């Protein structure tokens with residue numbers, strides 16, 4: 001099995017920057033991908049955050065299963081973490097401002113009492129690469145100030161951004177943990193575009209994708225790749241070979257894997273959520 005494992009230098013630097021900057025802000029927005037909320041969290045981050053107020057923002061909700069996203073938001077809220085889901089490309093994001101004001105209501109009231117008016121709430125935005133930090137920040141500040149890219153690792157330096165009358169935002173680079181304990185997490189991250197395409201084996205990720213859809217939404221596979229009912233009984237490997245032929249690539253399953261992953265990322269196989277809510281203990 002291909003092991004997805006890496007820790008580029010700029011990620012170590014990003015982690016250091018978060019540690020340094022955490023003291024300067026009032027609240028942290030922890031961005032996670034709505035399609036894999038837990039798998040796209042960074043375990044090191046929780047340790048660093050400690051008592052800093054934070055909100056879990058599930059990005060790309062338009063690509064995730066709506067019912068499951070609601071369940072995830074409820075799950076986090078129930079476990080004491082304020083959370084909300086957004087589509088940063090479309091939503092007004094007023095909901096984020098409201099949530100921030102909500103979470104910091106006591107602090108804001110105290111500031112008002114002391115006559116400290118118009119002090120901007122300092123917000124730090126964190127998350128793994130490609131989770132949508134720059135897109136969300138641009139949307140909040142309504143200008144194209146943070147560089148947005150369709151590849152992980154585009155944001156490399158930090159900047160303060162003014163958003164509306166009340167917020168000052170700190171843009172930080174994406175952070176990813178150095179080693180995946182669980183290879184499935186690596187495959188989920190690879191499928192959704194958090195990992196550079198050169199760092200994983202496409203066929204492994206394509207097979208994982210097929211397994212997921214065979215179990216959770218076989219209808220979409222059938223529709224997209226014109227499969228017969230009986231094809232759904234095939235193993236993921238045989239199904240990948242069949243889809244390769246249907247795509248007109250003969251035996252070039254690497255090329256087919258590539259296309260399958262891209263189509264899944266673009267939502268051609270519909271919305272999906274890869275993480276399951278942990279069973280109540």
Ligand SMILES: Nc1nc2c(ncn2[C@@H]2O[C@H](COP(=O)(O)OP(=O)(O)OP(=O)(O)O)[C@@H](O)[C@H]2O)c(=O)[nH]1
Nearest residue numbers: 060088130131132133134135149152153154155174
């Ligand atoms: N469909 C959808 N796409 C989104 C959303 N938010 C961001 N994207 C897309 O996701 C890709 C990555 O977004 P970025 O904002 O560059 O992500 P980032 O976290 O700043 O990435 P790094 O610079 O690698 O840390 C871009 O193609 C965005 O258009 C969303 O809510 N919905």
